[in-house]
Amino acid sequence: MEFHGRSSDLRLLQQQLDDVRTGTGTTRGRALMLSGRRRVGKSRLVQELCDRSDLPSVVFQATRRRNPAAERRDFLDIVAHSDLPGADLVAGLTASDWNQALRALAVALPDDGPAVVVIDELPWLTEQDLELEGALQTVWDRHLAHKPVLLVLVGSDLSIMTALQEHGRPFFGRARPIRIEPLHVADVQDATGLDAAAAVDAYLVTGGFPEIVQSWRPGSTLRTFLAESLTNPLSPLLVSGELSMLGEFPQATSARSVLDAVGSGERTFSTIAAAAGNDGPLKSGTLGPLLTTLQDRGALAVDSPLSTRADTKNKRYRVADAYLRFWLAFAPRAIPLVERGHGERALAQIERSWASWRGRAVEPLVRESLRRLLPDKSWPIVNAVGGWWNRRNNPEVDLVGTDHEPVARSVELVGSVKWHDTRPFDRREYDALARAAVAVPGASEDVPLVGVSRSGFVDGLPLAAAWGPGDLVAAWR
CATH class of the missing domain: 1.10.10 (Arc Repressor Mutant, subunit A)
Structure with a gap:
């Protein structure tokens, strides 16, 4: 299947691998914690990295609620049948715990060139074997960190992946966290x-x-x-x-x-x-x-x-x-x-229900896109974009741009999002925005008004800025 998008994610992973190649950093090896929602494409991404790198690699996929001993047997079997230079040294080995299994991996890794090791769905392994975290820390510090290896630890349970990196946990400070989002x-x-x-x-x-x-x-x-x-x-x-x-x-x-x-x-x-x-x-x-x-x-x-x-x-x-x-x-x-x-x-x-649902569903995308577009020359101190409402949602303002969040020192812009198939942003909608803007705490009477519209704007509106679909998409390029 053709691989689409992910250019920035691949570039980031490639940079980490390049650092392993050149020996940049305090240790020869480098560990990454790659997290993201299920089915977002994490496994496909790391496989693409392995394929494009053309380096010796191991990709181990954990199985949920499986017996730890069976998982270790599969792990060693995959290492033994990999293209790692020392794979034949691992053939036939058994491991009574993860300390032994990971030390066997270290034996198989090369000393004179980089390699990639992926452990996919790490949270499933830690659920079944509470000693894995400590074993990973011990073997990393004593063996793996001294090898030219990029170790990629992948997980879909965001809360567990975050917890594994917290202060006081065995692997704290040893892996760089990377969050994988859906395609933009x-x-x-x-x-x-x-x-x-x-x-x-x-x-x-x-x-x-x-x-x-x-x-x-x-x-x-x-x-x-x-x-x-x-x-x-x-x-x-x-x-x-x-x-x-x-x-x-x-x-x-x-x-x-x-x-x-x-x-x-x-x-x-x-x-x-x-x-x-x-x-x-x-x-x-x-x-x-x-x-x-x-x-x-x-x-x-x-x-x-x-x-x-x-x-x-x-x-x-x-x-x-x-x-x-x-x-x-x-x-x-x-x-x-x-x-x-x-x-x-x-x-x-x-x-x-599409039109009404879409009108609200598009607002988070609009705000995130504007966060990527701003600040710019016209809005040099807009560092936060959100919305504003009171308890009665009357008014409810789609866009508020400020210098700071969660509590701003100044409100720099107030705006409205209209996402109709054919109707442009018109004078009636501008007037409604002008009335609502004065309710926003910190907004002056002459606060700049902006609009975002799917179908353009009628002529003559005194908007300080007007963004359309092309601008939102361009923000992600």
């Missing part, structure tokens, strides 16, 4: 061959997950892609979300209920509590830790109003990645229809 919107445009506006729509649906993006036939419209995906209950668009959810959040758990509530559109603590509870709202003592856990796992993001006034009690929750945001909003109702052969009904349901 410019990668999605390159893969689908769409114009900028359509590429943004494609990103909102696929979330940049490689398997889903690769199922999009280049040049196909959004409607064509959805229609084709909804005729097949095993399409990547439907299956990827289900597999991710089952792997991380089993159906019966309270965490899954909370995620379902946010995915269905609930944003505040109280409305999420009401939607996620079975016999009444979830109690705050239950919901609070669940929300924290979902944030730690990278499933939820939380936003606070951005202005010169601190406001930590007015939080809004959202599904963190674009694909799960789409999947949770539409797939639970669509999948039963698709399984009964009524994909056209599922498509009609999506189309009825």
